[in-house]
Amino acid sequence: MSVKKVAFICVHNSCRSQIAEALGRHFASDVFESYSAGTETKTKIDPDAVRLMKELYGIDMEKAQYIKTFEAIPSPDIVISMGCGAKCPYIGREFDDNWGLPDPTGESDEEFIRVIDRIRDNILKLRESIAKMSE
Numbered sequence: 001m002s003v004k005k006v007a008f009i010c011v012h013n014s015c016r017s018q019i020a021e022a023l024g025r026h027f028a029s030d031v032f033e034s035y036s037a038g039t040e041t042k043t044k045i046d047p048d049a050v051r052l053m054k055e056l057y058g059i060d061m062e063k064a065q066y067i068k069t070f071e072a073i074p075s076p077d078i079v080i081s082m083g084c085g086a087k088c089p090y091i092g093r094e095f096d097d098n099w100g101l102p103d104p105t106g107e108s109d110e111e112f113i114r115v116i117d118r119i120r121d122n123i124l125k126l127r128e129s130i131a132k133m134s135e
Contacts, residue, residue, distance in 0.1 A: 012042045056116065080096060
């Protein structure tokens, strides 16, 4: 069975989806390929996200990742919204899941870490779920 492609989507592809891509690669690359994308883009990955991911996991998101739109990634098997409330973008298909995460941009380190921890926990659950489907 082929490795699943998972896309993590948020509006700007600058924070939550980038964190999910990084943690997916870190914790689950043996089970699925991780991609992130937005329906719009900013000029750079959120500097607090970059700093905290380096501190917490030794991951340099600026080295391995870049901001991109949904059209710029391979066609995914699973698409997850990071949480966009009532204004989820349409990407040409339904989302398989919506993690409903608040955007920590501009918030305290503690709030950022809470969101990072929730993303990590969701990645680990997703890894387990996909691994079971592949058995």
